[in-house]
Amino acid sequence: TQLLEQSPQFLSIQEGENLTVYCNSSSVFSSLQWYRQEPGEGPVLLVTVVTGGEVKKLKRLTFQFGDARKDSSLHITAAQPGDTGLYLCAGARGYQKVTFGTGTKLQVIP
Amino acid sequence: EAQVTQNPRYLITVTGKKLTVTCSQNMNHEYMSWYRQDPGLGLRQIYYSMNVEVTDKGDVPEGYKVSRKEKRNFPLILESPSPNQTSLYFCASSLGQGLPVFYEQYFGPGTRLTVT
Numbered sequence: 001t002q003l004l005e006q007s008p009q010f011l012s013i014q015e016g017e018n019l020t021v022y023c024n025s026s027s028v029f030s031s032l033q034w035y036r037q038e039p040g041e042g043p044v045l046l047v048t049v050v051t052g053g054e055v056k057k058l059k060r061l062t063f064q065f066g067d068a069r070k071d072s073s074l075h076i077t078a079a080q081p082g083d084t085g086l087y088l089c090a091g092a093r094g095y096q097k098v099t100f101g102t103g104t105k106l107q108v109i110p
Numbered sequence: 111e112a113q114v115t116q117n118p119r120y121l122i123t124v125t126g127k128k129l130t131v132t133c134s135q136n137m138n139h140e141y142m143s144w145y146r147q148d149p150g151l152g153l154r155q156i157y158y159s160m161n162v163e164v165t166d167k168g169d170v171p172e173g174y175k176v177s178r179k180e181k182r183n184f185p186l187i188l189e190s191p192s193p194n195q196t197s198l199y200f201c202a203s204s205l206g207q208g209l210p211v212f213y214e215q216y217f218g219p220g221t222r223l224t225v226t
Contacts, residue, residue, distance in 0.1 A: 004152070033212070041219060041220070042200050042216075042218055043153070043217050044217070045215070088152055088153065097158070097168065098143070098155060098212060098215070100145070100153035100155075101152050102150060102151060103150075103152045
């Protein structure tokens, strides 16, 4: 059973468009992270959110943690080809286990 | 350079032939973990280790073994590989859990395993 569902699974957009990726769960997480993975490489951390309702910005990327700490979203403004990649959310449960989401594959077309 | 290394990067083997994928980190991290990545399923945790001689099962441990005899190394052992273990494997290390935050995980480059 996948505890973290991401949507959409695939997204192909034109450069300059905005997009939102969702990460949903029925479980509560103590913290939630977003990673980006490029082909042939391991995931790289983008952000960690901890407090319910927290919003963090990283240049054109905005991350939000749901009030109940069960869901999160990633919004990209004016997407660029360099944003292309696989986006993964990851939730920490308890003290040690980490659950990754199903992933959203983003392609930004120049 | 701070890094997580995995070997081999690519491996093709046959059903039942024992294999080991090595993982090493040079950041003095206490937490290490193995994941497998399959299309549409994201990364699924196989095993993790909070420190030397402390290991525990993740979500998909069946068919895998691990050991943590030294802080820097965390090998993944497949005693009798089967075709359903064909996957992309990642090792990761982290400072671990500092409540309530789970610290950043640093990932290795991945090992693509094919079992025929």
